[in-house]
Amino acid sequence: MKEEEKKKTLTTNQGSPVDNDQASITTQNPTMTLLSDTHMIEKLAHFDRERIPERVVHAKGSGAFGYFEVTNDVTKYTCADFLSQVGKKTEMLARFSTVGGEKGSADTARDPRGFALKFYTEQGNYDMVGNNTPVFFIRDGIKFPDFIHTQKRNPISNLPDPDAFWDFLSLTPESIHQVTILFSDRGTPDGFRHMHGFSSHTFMWYNANGEHVWIKWHFKTAQGVKNFTNEQATELAGTDPNYATRDLYESIEKGDYPAWNAYIQIMTPKEANNYKFDPFDITKVWYQGDYPLIPVGRFVLNRNPENHFNEIEQAAFSPGNFVPGIAASPDKMLQVRLFSYPDTHRHRLGANFDQLPVNAPKCPMHNYQRDSYMNTRNDAPAPNYYPNSFEGPSPDAKFAPPALDVQGLAARHEYPLGDIDFVQTGELYGRVLSDYDKTNLINNLVGHMKNAQQRIQLRQAALFYKAHPEYGTRIAQGLGLSVDRVKQLAEMSQEDRVKATAQ
Ligand code: HEM
DSSP states (O other), rough: OGGGGGTTOOOOOSSBSSSSSHHHHHHSSOBBBBBTHHHHHHHHHHTTTOOOOOOOEEEESSEEEEEEEOOOOOTOOOOOOSSSSTOOOEEEEEEEEESSSTTTTTTSSSSSSEEEEEEEBBTEEEEEEEESSSSOSOOOGHHHHHHHHSSSSTTTOOBBBBHHHHHHHTOGGGGGGHHHHHHHHHSSSSTTTOOOOESOEEEEETTTTTTTEEEEEEEEEEEEEOBBOOOHHEEEEEEEETHHHHHHHHHHHTOOOOEEEEEEEEEOHHHHHSSSSSOOTTOOOTTTTTTTOOEEEEEEEEOOOOIIIIIIIIIHHHOOOOOEEOOOSSSSSHHHHHHHHHHHHHTTTTGGGGGGGSSSSSSOOOOOOOTTTOOOOOOTTTTTSOOOOOOOOOOOOGGOOOOOOOOOOOOOOOOOOTHHHHHHHHHHHIIOOHHHHHHHHHHHHHHHHTSSOOHHHHHHHHHHHHHOHHHHHHHHHHTTTTHHHHHHHHOOOOHHHHHHHHO
């Protein structure tokens, strides 16, 4: 306890001294509690309101503060102020999380891990809200609520639902790449310190001349990658469900500060028109052979929060929090996310969520937004409208990101599903994973898929077969399915495969 807080008289929230905090005011015989005990009522009423909605996804997580330091000159690509000079340091916050589980769920669950960073720059807050995987399950944000529902509890049984899980994924073949990563041991990382982070999305960087490039962020753990096997993760879920939270907190407490090295991949707009994969499709990576990692800086986490609720639970990250020099790309998932985060923050934390100290910029801010619940801003005596002739804050066109040339019809354009959507998964299985990784991947998948209906197993196994025949064959064998049938289904179009496995 802080020295200055010791030996003080207990008070109400209004600062009035309290005479007794152990006995409520009642009649004597029998004891009926009286409304006149305003201290007791205030205490209980506040307690009744302690919980706020947990995040609809990424509810379980922990975080810490630290700094980002630029190590490489990237000013020819971006005019972002916090990246403007080698050696420049910017205060930051990181929050790591699992995705599907509730706030009390186990840290070692098989799940992607959230990797959210907030940079308190001198030109406003920049958020990089990524994951520990470079790709995602879907590539159009309109599918996100359905996808998440299949990862949550069945609304009737209140239990995880393997049918829903595999039904949706097998009807959404573009998920195959992320599914393969998730069911490898990368789906159960050893805490938050031993994993990489990725923006996954493509973003625009533009320089002082208004020239832009497309980039992807990579954050490589300086602690080295470590994963748990399924057995280790399952055991820890019982014996130490807060493993990752404890590991991060304790390492910082003892001065062993975790660090990540930051890199980007860069693609020019011209290259983006001709790349073999759609560079804005989040189910695909850009090969590092084509677009090597360029070092940018590193970040170090060296300070635990003083109050988890205030600084981590109330932290509000948004992939739309940009600073000059960084902007969105035409990635359909990203575009939907730009809406969803501040929308959920207004619901979860209230309209003035950005006035909370952890979310407020550390640079001056000026605009004409006013009032609402819990407002503490006071812009008076400035005018509360724009334009005005009282020298109130005004926009500056020099901060405009480059204009994008947009053409064609506004319509519900679907991503066509093609063989190209299985190529990177086939390479991951065939060329990247070791025999040990492959065996764990197959066992982890079979262990999970065995709980789904057989027709759904067949449909999903056919997708693995399409990615790599050995992959599909081993899954089929592990589940006791006919390999011939799986091969036959793999050779069909997705539409025919769905019809053939309808019942
Ligand atoms: C959290 C929506 C895709 C990473 C959240 C939250 C929502 C959400 C509503 C809760 C935020 C809060 O309560 O503060 C969506 C939607 C998506 C999407 C609609 C697709 C259109 C993604 C992708 C990634 C990602 C592709 C990673 C590349 C995260 C992270 C958090 C989060 C890291 C936790 C942030 C924190 O620590 O507070 N998402 N998400 N999400 N999402 Fe997404």
